[in-house]
Amino acid sequence: MSEVALPASLEEVYAIRKREPGAAVLAGGTDLLVRMRADGKKPPVLIGLERIPGLSGIAIQDGVVRIGPMVTHQNLLDSPVIRKHLAVMHEAAQVLGSPPVRHMGTIGGNICTASPAGDLLPALYVLDAEVEISSPAKKRVVPIATFITGPGRTILTGQEILTGIRIPVPDPGYQGFYRKVGQRRALAISIVSMAALLMVSPDKTVRSARFAWGSVGPVVMRFPDVESSFAGRTFGPALLADVGRQYSERIRPISDIRASASYRKMVAAGLPLKILEQ
Amino acid sequence: MKIRCIVNGKQTDLETAPDRRVVDLLREDLGLCGTKEACGSGECGACTILVDGESRLSCLMIAAQLEGKEIVTIEGFSKEHLHPIQEAFIVHGAVQCGFCTPGMVLAAADLLKRNPAPDRHEIRRAISGNLCRCTGYQKIVDAIESLARVEEESDE
Numbered sequence A: 001m002s003e004v005a006l007p008a009s010l011e012e013v014y015a016i017r018k019r020e021p022g023a024a025v026l027a028g029g030t031d032l033l034v035r036m037r038a039d040g041k042k043p044p045v046l047i048g049l050e051r052i053p054g055l056s057g058i059a060i061q062d063g064v065v066r067i068g069p070m071v072t073h074q075n076l077l078d079s080p081v082i083r084k085h086l087a088v089m090h091e092a093a094q095v096l097g098s099p100p101v102r103h104m105g106t107i108g109g110n111i112c113t114a115s116p117a118g119d120l121l122p123a124l125y126v127l128d129a130e131v132e133i134s135s136p137a138k139k140r141v142v143p144i145a146t147f148i149t150g151p152g153r154t155i156l157t158g159q160e161i162l163t164g165i166r167i168p169v170p171d172p173g174y175q176g177f178y179r180k181v182g183q184r185r186a187l188a189i190s191i192v193s194m195a196a197l198l199m200v201s202p203d204k205t206v207r208s209a210r211f212a213w214g215s216v217g218p219v220v221m222r223f224p225d226v227e228s229s230f231a232g233r234t235f236g237p238a239l240l241a242d243v244g245r246q247y248s249e250r251i252r253p254i255s256d257i258r259a260s261a262s263y264r265k266m267v268a269a270g271l272p273l274k275i276l277e278q
Numbered sequence B: 001m002k003i004r005c006i007v008n009g010k011q012t013d014l015e016t017a018p019d020r021r022v023v024d025l026l027r028e029d030l031g032l033c034g035t036k037e038a039c040g041s042g043e044c045g046a047c048t049i050l051v052d053g054e055s056r057l058s059c060l061m062i063a064a065q066l067e068g069k070e071i072v073t074i075e076g077f078s079k080e081h082l083h084p085i086q087e088a089f090i091v092h093g094a095v096q097c098g099f100c101t102p103g104m105v106l107a108a109a110d111l112l113k114r115n116p117a118p119d120r121h122e123i124r125r126a127i128s129g130n131l132c133r134c135t136g137y138q139k140i141v142d143a144i145e146s147l148a149r150v151e152e153e154s155d156e
């Protein structure tokens, strides 16, 4: 049996973890409780973060959106700030799981699970998000790409907790998109996913383009050299087909139970064109 | 561990292991077997309950999380008469074996609370976390859609 604690402050979380180093942090439980049941393992203590006031909420200040780790996917969907400034995240949250999974699952859980298929991750990468990590000793802020080091692996150590996500508001000229292909429309882990931020002038010249890809490697992938090659070109189906071709050549996906590597490359080649579909 | 919560409108004191799954607590300790378990891993929606009015999966919740919360299961969803959602499911033939029905009805309740006049596409999205092996979904969508229309007319 696991003891369960629902502390009201981070100080209490730290105290419990100091006493019980094997304690596990519980956010929405949609990854952790599934994993615990599959492995048949129970940590001595589950520390639920759901009653700590400072860990929820979405706020915008000085051009930065700050999101608490306990913000649920449904909270993201309901937030006018996210819809207006971070449309790519709104789109990603829309296709994550099912309604009850979105009511329970959190952004912090999605990040700390660090699955290459995590649907919020490509959006966070393309937005240059940073995460805030806290421990009794100090607070550090690192880019999302530094935080996640491999499938299921992060730089969290000791008593550290993810306590916030910071996203610089992109230039309002950017449009955001998230496209995902899975085995079915709902409740599907992605086979390939792609987040895009595009800035296109009225004459259709691409001014800036950023792409981040999920499920095509051990972590979400961005290739700055490929991104910079699109500036100055004319936006349209021909360009998007070329984007797909270039990334399809660049990525090194693996074969797993959901799809083969060669199928993933094929899907990746077609995904940018889906930006044109609503 | 002692837990105080409201279950189907009644203040309830529970004495249970803190990490007991809520689906087990409801079915085995409280005898509320309307909540079903199929997958036990969040994929099917058979175990859907309402917690503070929002749909959640009782197979992915543990007892301690219920402290201070208001829980509604299918048993407490209707008062004296069947709830209009339940009536609509019967009228439209949306129930066959019935195993998915409690979860479907509560998923529909969550939807209609957020969006009183959903279209068929929105209805499909809203029940996308609930599997049904019998009906082929059309009749379930019909049932929920019939309520959406009623809401729309009463708005005008």
Ligand SMILES: Cc1cc2nc3c(=O)[nH]c(=O)nc-3n(C[C@H](O)[C@H](O)[C@H](O)COP(=O)(O)OP(=O)(O)OC[C@H]3O[C@@H](n4cnc5c(N)ncnc54)[C@H](O)[C@@H]3O)c2cc1C
Pocket (backbone or CB within 6 Å): A024, A025, A026, A027, A028, A029, A030, A031, A032, A033, A034, A049, A069, A095, A096, A097, A098, A101, A104, A105, A106, A107, A108, A109, A110, A111, A112, A113, A117, A118, A119, A120, A156, A160, A161, A162, A163, A187, A188, A189, A190, B041, B042, B043
């Ligand atoms: C049926 C089903 C469908 C799903 N579909 C999708 C999908 O389509 N796309 C997708 O991306 N995911 C999906 N998921 C996975 C999951 O729902 C998401 O990853 C979710 O965001 C996890 O959040 P959580 O709050 O439930 O995390 P939890 O399960 O509570 O935690 C996950 C991990 O992160 C750690 N953790 C959580 N918060 C913190 C914190 N603040 N600091 C330190 N560590 C922390 C926990 O200790 C645990 O190891 C699905 C899950 C289920 C059950």
Ligand code: FES
Pocket (backbone or CB within 6 Å): B036, B037, B038, B039, B040, B041, B042, B043, B044, B045, B046, B047, B048, B057, B058, B059, B060
């Ligand atoms: S039993 Fe809970 S979702 Fe299937």
Ligand code: FES
Pocket (backbone or CB within 6 Å): B094, B095, B096, B097, B098, B099, B100, B101, B131, B132, B133, B134, B135
């Ligand atoms: S009626 Fe049998 S599972 Fe839906």
